[in-house]
Amino acid sequence: MASAPTITPPKIENKKLFIAGKWQDSVSGKTFETINPATGDCICQVAEGDLADVDLAVSAARKALESKPWARLSGSARGRLIYKLADLIEANAKELAALESIDNGKPIRDSLHVDIPGTAATFRYFAGWADKIHGKVIPVNGPFFAHTRHEPIGVVGQIIPWNFPAMMLSWKWAPALAAGCTIVLKPAEQTPLSALRLAELAQEAGFPDGVINVVPGFGPTAGAAIAAHMDIDKVAFTGSTEIGKQIMKTAAETNLKRVTLELGGKSPNIVFADADVETAAKFAYHALFFNMGQCCTAGSRLLVEDSVYDQVLETISSLAGKQVIGDPFDEKTTQGPQVSQQQCDTIMGYIDAGKSEGADCVTGGNRVDRAGYFVEPTIFAGVKDDMKIAKEEIFGPVLSVIRFKDVAEAIERANNTMYGLAAAVWTRDINKANKVSAALKAGTVWVNCYNVFDAAAPFGGFKMSGVGREMGEYALANYTEVKSVITALGR
Numbered sequence: 022m023a024s025a026p027t028i029t030p031p032k033i034e035n036k037k038l039f040i041a042g043k044w045q046d047s048v049s050g051k052t053f054e055t056i057n058p059a060t061g062d063c064i065c066q067v068a069e070g071d072l073a074d075v076d077l078a079v080s081a082a083r084k085a086l087e088s089k090p091w092a093r094l095s096g097s098a099r100g101r102l103i104y105k106l107a108d109l110i111e112a113n114a115k116e117l118a119a120l121e122s123i124d125n126g127k128p129i130r131d132s133l134h135v136d137i138p139g140t141a142a143t144f145r146y147f148a149g150w151a152d153k154i155h156g157k158v159i160p161v162n163g164p165f166f167a168h169t170r171h172e173p174i175g176v177v178g179q180i181i182p183w184n185f186p187a188m189m190l191s192w193k194w195a196p197a198l199a200a201g202c203t204i205v206l207k208p209a210e211q212t213p214l215s216a217l218r219l220a221e222l223a224q225e226a227g228f229p230d231g232v233i234n235v236v237p238g239f240g241p242t243a244g245a246a247i248a249a250h251m252d253i254d255k256v257a258f259t260g261s262t263e264i265g266k267q268i269m270k271t272a273a274e275t276n277l278k279r280v281t282l283e284l285g286g287k288s289p290n291i292v293f294a295d296a297d298v299e300t301a302a303k304f305a306y307h308a309l310f311f312n313m314g315q316c317c318t319a320g321s322r323l324l325v326e327d328s329v330y331d332q333v334l335e336t337i338s339s340l341a342g343k344q345v346i347g348d349p350f351d352e353k354t355t356q357g358p359q360v361s362q363q364q365c366d367t368i369m370g371y372i373d374a375g376k377s378e379g380a381d382c383v384t385g386g387n388r389v390d391r392a393g394y395f396v397e398p399t400i401f402a403g404v405k406d407d408m409k410i411a412k413e414e415i416f417g418p419v420l421s422v423i424r425f426k427d428v429a430e431a432i433e434r435a436n437n438t439m440y441g442l443a444a445a446v447w448t449r450d451i452n453k454a455n456k457v458s459a460a461l462k463a464g465t466v467w468v469n470c471y472n473v474f475d476a477a478a479p480f481g482g483f484k485m486s487g488v489g490r491e492m493g494e495y496a497l498a499n500y501t502e503v504k505s506v507i508t509a510l511g512r
């Protein structure tokens with residue numbers, strides 16, 4: 022029976038763009054609908070930004086970058102503002118969680134206990150860095166004093182996806198603000214609501230006008246305008262590999278703006294027979310099915326050693342049967358809808374491909390018969406490396422289970438992908454854990470755990486999963502330029 026929700030779907034008024042500290046209609050006057058994926062209904066209209074609005078936002082960001090108070094603010098003062106924003110996020114956690122759940126469809130238990138606390142934690146971590154960003158004194162030949170300055174990279178364009186709207190925003194805003202940059206953010210067209218509320222909270226925290234600008238809109242228009250803008254110094258993008266490539270190309274063809282990309286994945290999760298197999302199987306289930314499979318780190322290729330293959334398959338199949346699919350605002354719900362009709366259709370296309378290529382659909386494989394974009398948790402066994410479902414990022418609740426015989430085969434097949442975002446290994450043998458984690462070509466390797474994120478730990482991709490790192494100290498390097506200052510002594 023459904024439990025009475027303590028957080029209810031909010032009523033939301035139509036939304037405007039946030040530029041130069043003001044709420045504005047788009048220059049074209051156009052708006053678009055943001056949809057509740059649990060019902061397919063329109064939540065509200067949102068002003069639709071395009072090139073002209075990006076231009077206004079960039080001008081505001083440039084002005085804020087180069088003038089008081091932001092340009093003169095000390096690192097510690099910037100840090101205090103970021104701490105204040107983190108406090109406000111916590112104080113408004115229920116409201117923000119409700120925005121994430123209505124706009125994205127994620128279960129309220131996840132928005133409230135994972136997304137929003139993770140967002141606040143990222144701001145708090147980078148607030149601490151704001152007054153610790155500095156260069157070095159470097160001994161050089163001759164009567165010269167050389168030092169480096171780590172200056173803000175400038176106006177940054179940030180384009181984020183819809184799977185963790187608030188959290189992805191924090192990964193982008195927090196290091197940029199700590200470094201002293203100013204921001205033009207485009208949230209995903211599917212999920213603009215939390216970004217707009219966070220802009221309001223940033224204003225309440227005291228960020229000067231123009232430091233943060235939010236321009237909702239579509240990728241080929243507002244997103245492309247950010248990638249091509251001659252007065253944006255850096256673009257940070259999270260999304261598909263295909264669009265990431267386009268952004269890099271556009272940056273190269275315009276002003277060579279710096280580019281960081283966090284792209285797709287097809288992450289291998291390797292379970293050896295000497296692991297705590299039951300725990301590994303439970304984590305393997307969540308590694309894929311968390312957030313309806315809409316994670317760039319989703320453990321979508323589960324490689325299992327021969328002798329424990331049946332046991333693992335049985336455990337994950339029984340967990341699929343226990344998934345509580347339904348209204349995201351019901352606290353018992355563990356699986357909500359996919360984000361959109363389009364995403365739902367793409368996933369069903371992959372499920373059909375798995376079936377027609379001869380993989381064994383052990384459980385699921387259908388849409389759920391109700392309004393909204395729900396897909397059954399789907400597990401394919403007997404998956405071969407050359408099947409579409411083993412090669413391409415699905416971004417949905419579809420797990421491929423793959424059988425292997427030994428360590429060498431596991432490593433070889435795990436790395437047999439164009440992606441390299443994350444990987445995991447489960448074993449009780451420390452030597453095997455060390456050997457395999459060193460051999461895996463991925464930006465993050467989890468050993469006997471999965472999806473452990475921390476604002477302090479760098480995150481990003483090898484190969485076609487990305488360029489650059491977010492989070493941790495490494496993120497700051499992507500928001501600063503290094504300047505060498507060489508001063509003659511005694512003249």
Ligand code: ADP
Pocket residue numbers: 180181182183207208209210238239240241242243244245248259260261262264265267268
């Ligand atoms: P997905 O297919 O999962 O939505 P995308 O890479 O298409 O992933 O989208 C991620 C983000 O990139 C979204 O904010 C989207 O609007 C934006 N985007 C899409 N196309 C472009 C583009 N051509 N240029 C810039 N941004 C884009």
